[in-house]
Structure formats: C-alpha cells, structure tokens
Amino acid sequence: MKRVTKLKQYLGEKCLTQREAAGMCGLKPQTFGRIVTGAEPPYSKRGPRIAEALGWDGDWQDLFEVIEVE
Numbered sequence: 001m002k003r004v005t006k007l008k009q010y011l012g013e014k015c016l017t018q019r020e021a022a023g024m025c026g027l028k029p030q031t032f033g034r035i036v037t038g039a040e041p042p043y044s045k046r047g048p049r050i051a052e053a054l055g056w057d058g059d060w061q062d063l064f065e066v067i068e069v070e
Helices: 006-013 018-025 029-037 043-053 060-064
Strands: 002-005 066-069
Touching (some): 002 006, 006 060, 018 043, 029 043
Antiparallel strands (some): 002 066
C-alpha cells in the first residue's frame, strides 16, 4: 500500500497534471507540488481556494487527508 493525499488521487481522477492544477489555483507549481505530497500544509487560506478551483464538493480539509492506495 502507498500513502498519498486525497488531492493527488483527485487530480488523477480529473486527468489534471500538478502544473495545470497549480495554474487553476493561482499557485506556483513547486508550492502546489509540496502541498500535493503533504510536505507543506495547505493552510486555512489556500486550502479552500484549492478545493474550490478544482471543483471539490466536500469539506476542503478532506481533500488534504493522507490515504492508502494500492
């Protein structure tokens, strides 16, 4: 099993690259990449903005949870 953020899984489901998603969110690709891997927290201002820009329907904090995938 591999541990990833729900955000990483969601990007795959939406067929978005990290670079494309970063542009949609108004973030630098490097910053967005650190958030996707969990190396940097989304913080309370960026998290909701990322969730909204990507069309996430649930609680924005759920998007950044670490999950296990095969």
